[in-house]
Amino acid sequence: MRRLAAGAVLFAAFWLLIWSGALVRAVLDMGGGWALLSPEEGNVVPLARAADAAARAQADLCAVALAGAVAFAAAPARASARMFVAAAALVAWVGYARPGLPPLTPLHAPDWVVERLRDLLGGWQSWNGLAAFALVVPAGLLLALAARQLQTARVAETEQAGLRRERAEQRRARMGLPRRPYQNPERWRTGRPGLLDRLLFAVAALLALVTLLWAVVEIRVAHTGEHPTLASWGTGQQGAAYQSQYVLACAAVCVVAALFSPQGARRMLRSTAVVVMVLGFWPPPVQPARSVSFPVTPELFAEFAATWGHGAFWAALLLALPLSLYAGGFAAHRSRRAAR
Structure with a gap:
């Protein structure tokens, strides 16, 4: 269950980063430069269009967030903090580069989800541009939470493996067999x-x-x-x-x-x-x-x-x-x- 919960948290973090990257790209493609990201009243309309484009890109890239979450949640070995940071940067880049990437049809989010995401993430009007950068903070916190959950899950799995080995040795002892020889790790x-x-x-x-x-x-x-x-x-x-x-x-x-x-x-x-x-x-x-x-x-x-x-x-x-x-x-x- 801990791995499943960590996978859900990772999916949410990656999806937020996809939206952030896609919104920045949509704003820059409008030709107004970084000035369109400032929270000014005149930027409400272009930022609303950018938020719509980011929500569509986020729906298109559902498979990317899911694949990243599954890859880390089911990984047999511990993933380092650098791997989480690299994955986060890669996912944000995929959101940014979405207009120039080939089609990705599997696991497209339904339209009603896109509408909810447009209201939740893109409903900040002139603050949409700053929200794209501010969302990096909760995404990072979610990644840290997922990493802690995965570490807890691995510790529990290691303890269970040790208990299984000990029970196996006890069975060998009851059968009159010697303990397995010590192996230097x-x-x-x-x-x-x-x-x-x-x-x-x-x-x-x-x-x-x-x-x-x-x-x-x-x-x-x-x-x-x-x-x-x-x-x-x-x-x-x-x-x-x-x-x-x-x-x-x-x-x-x-x-x-x-x-x-x-x-x-x-x-x-x-x-x-x-x-x-x-x-x-x-x-x-x-x-x-x-x-x-x-x-x-x-x-x-x-x-x-x-x-x-x-x-x-x-x-x-x-x-x-x-x-x-x-x-x-x-x-x-x-x-x-x-x-x-």
């Missing part, structure tokens, strides 16, 4: 279990890095490119090309990380994820990165990216980013297997 398990942990860590880490790279490249293309038509969005081929070029480098990093201690492996994965994001966001060509670029099965990556059609941006935002988060969380889980 700072080291990988020994023997075949430890080898399996390292292998699964490397595979999950590779999946996290490769999907993160594709998602970041597609978001950069959406932010920097010109897209006058739906066909101009392409089918995710730029991100697929990056995946093909750097999958070997990512695989090598994951294998090397699995040779370190569990803590060192997790640190290496986090550092590599930051490097991958910088690589994806940096406009090409990235000369130093070419030294580790070895294209592998480009046709396979291109074909898989093409399955999303012109909705590759939404697939990157709503599917690839959560998948990367979950894969990274699974890798971290395997590195802590000795303590479980």
